[in-house]
Amino acid sequence: MIRAAxxxxxxxxxxxxxxxxxxxxxxxxxxxxxFVLGFAAAILRTTRSRVMAPVRAALFVYAMFLxxxxxxxxxxxxxxxxxxxxxNLPTFxxxxxxxxxxxxxxxxxxxxGGLESVHANQWQGARALNFSHWQTLRYVIVPQAWRVxxxxxxGFLVMIIKDxxxxxxxxxxxxxxAGKVLGNKGVPAVLVYGAILMLYFSMSYPLARLGKHVERxxxxxxNH
Amino acid sequence: MPLLEITDLKASYGSxxxxxxxxxxxxxxxVVSLIGPSGSGKSTLLRVLMxxxxxxxxSVRFDGRIIDYADDAxxxxxxxxxxxxxQQYNLFQNMTVLDNVTITPIKIKRWPRRAALQHATxxxxxxGLSHRLHAYPDExxxxxxxxxxxxxxxxxxxxxxxxxxxxxALDPELVGDVLATIRELSGDGMTMLIVSHEMGFVREVSSRxxxxxxxxxxxxxxxxxxxxxxxxxxTIDFVGKILRH
Numbered sequence: 001m002i003r004a005a006x007x008x009x010x011x012x013x014x015x016x017x018x019x020x021x022x023x024x025x026x027x028x029x030x031x032x033x034x035f036v037l038g039f040a041a042a043i044l045r046t047t048r049s050r051v052m053a054p055v056r057a058a059l060f061v062y063a064m065f066l067x068x069x070x071x072x073x074x075x076x077x078x079x080x081x082x083x084x085x086x087x088n089l090p091t092f093x094x095x096x097x098x099x100x101x102x103x104x105x106x107x108x109x110x111x112x113g114g115l116e117s118v119h120a121n122q123w124q125g126a127r128a129l130n131f132s133h134w135q136t137l138r139y140v141i142v143p144q145a146w147r148v149x150x151x152x153x154x155g156f157l158v159m160i161i162k163d164x165x166x167x168x169x170x171x172x173x174x175x176x177x178a179g180k181v182l183g184n185k186g187v188p189a190v191l192v193y194g195a196i197l198m199l200y201f202s203m204s205y206p207l208a209r210l211g212k213h214v215e216r217x218x219x220x221x222x223n224h
Numbered sequence: 225m226p227l228l229e230i231t232d233l234k235a236s237y238g239s240x241x242x243x244x245x246x247x248x249x250x251x252x253x254x255v256v257s258l259i260g261p262s263g264s265g266k267s268t269l270l271r272v273l274m275x276x277x278x279x280x281x282x283s284v285r286f287d288g289r290i291i292d293y294a295d296d297a298x299x300x301x302x303x304x305x306x307x308x309x310x311q312q313y314n315l316f317q318n319m320t321v322l323d324n325v326t327i328t329p330i331k332i333k334r335w336p337r338r339a340a341l342q343h344a345t346x347x348x349x350x351x352g353l354s355h356r357l358h359a360y361p362d363e364x365x366x367x368x369x370x371x372x373x374x375x376x377x378x379x380x381x382x383x384x385x386x387x388x389x390x391x392x393a394l395d396p397e398l399v400g401d402v403l404a405t406i407r408e409l410s411g412d413g414m415t416m417l418i419v420s421h422e423m424g425f426v427r428e429v430s431s432r433x434x435x436x437x438x439x440x441x442x443x444x445x446x447x448x449x450x451x452x453x454x455x456x457x458x459t460i461d462f463v464g465k466i467l468r469h
Contacts, residue, residue, distance in 0.1 A: 125314030128274055129328045129380070130303045139327060143318040 012182055019178025020199050022092065026164040026174060027203060029096045031157045034103020041104060042111035043137060059108070066105035072166050074098050079170045095167035099160060106156050114149030115141055146218040154211025158204045175199055225288055227252045227384060227415055228273075233282035235272050242268045243439045246282065250384075250417060255410045257418045257426040257447075260436035261462065266419040267311075268439075270386045273417075274308050275299040287383075307377035308386040311393050313369045315361040315376070321348065322357040325376045333380070340379070347375040351405060367398030374405055384415040391422055423466050427451055435459045
């Protein structure tokens with residue numbers, strides 16, 4: 001144990017910690033950004049007015065394309081698009097934007113499915129009582145949809161943590177990239193990747209637990 | 225002046241004509257029943273009146289005002305005066321009995337909370353549901369759910385009630401309680417337009433009966449006339465079949 005610890009220099013540990021924090025930040029931004037954007041997209045797609053038709057069409061196309069393209073491709077696309085616009089964004093920002101875009105596409109579809117799972121007579125009942133579209137969503141539809149939305153949402157969020165590893169492809173020094181550097185430096189690979197495994201787990205496990213907790217709290221709403 | 229006056233109403237689903245030439249009116253305190261075979265347009269008519277289904281032509285007047293169904297504010301004003309109870313209750317599954325009844329007065333109408341709660345509690349007591357205020361809809365029997373739905377409609381103090389086959393989804397032994405509630409409301413002078421297949425009940429509570437078939441009104445008359453001395457062949461046929469049961 002002491003020998004193993006000695007294999008990591010102070011520099012190595014700092015690198016690993018930085019990688020961990022970067023992965024954590026990317027995951028957090030991806031989860032929150034993706035959830036907020038995806039939720040908004042799903043809500044906008046419940047509208048019925050003609051004015052909103054182009055927005056609905058755009059969101060439909062967006063969700064369809066992004067879910068059919070490998071994450072790496074989206075990442076490269078955002079990377080080169082921002083480069084060609086001379087936006088000169090840091091790679092961390094590029095990775096954050098990409099993760100949010102992809103998470104929004106998936107979580108938007110999950111949320112939409114949840115909203116549509118609520119029986120049509122709930123909409124009708126609310127309409128007859130003069131609820132507006134937004135009031136119906138807020139008081140009636142969304143509370144009943146959580147039950148369907150939450151389990152796959154947290155499943156996807158855990159996957160997002162793993163997918164942040166792809167950010168290393170555009171030069172973000174996140175956890176997996178840090179592992180590669182340490183491996184190249186000669187730190188035993190099993191040790192490095194064992195440590196990385198534990199670090200990924202230390203993020204995804206609490207998130208999965210949080211998911212269960214939130215499901216129990218919010219999904220307590222009765223539904224048929 | 226009639227409270228509700230329907231003139232030459234027409235509605236269609238695609239090429240199928242659901243309603244055609246519907247004309248009749250209700251005075252305040254009237255209880256009118258719509259009867260007729262399935263698919264004759266009775267429920268569609270109630271949905272059109274509530275602005276839940278669009279209609280192609282004709283006019284609806286409530287309390288003297290013509291309702292412009294294209295105007296959101298006008299439809300909302302109408303729904304403030306006319307409440308509907310559905311066959312499937314349509315109670316909000318995520319809310320308790322009390323919340324189902326109070327949410328519209330409190331959150332949508334912004335009436336004072338305390339008064340809304342008190343009114344809801346009274347209504348639910350009247351429905352015999354005082355012991356189930358904090359139950360969720362799926363913990364109740366169908367008959368109890370339907371009485372909650374009636375209380376929810378009454379919580380808005382409507383001037384008229386539309387009842388859309390409210391006993392059709394209930395087990396036979398549960399029908400009685402719901403009908404007793406409606407009977408009581410009619411006794412209180414509530415104006416009601418009822419779609420029902422419970423002929424004994426229709427006969428008992430209605431002042432007038434409208435017989436519909438294939439989207440049209442075949443015959444309108446007093447309850448006694450429609451049941452005892454119908455004039456049209458189709459009415460005779462329908463009533464005859466039903467009374468033989």
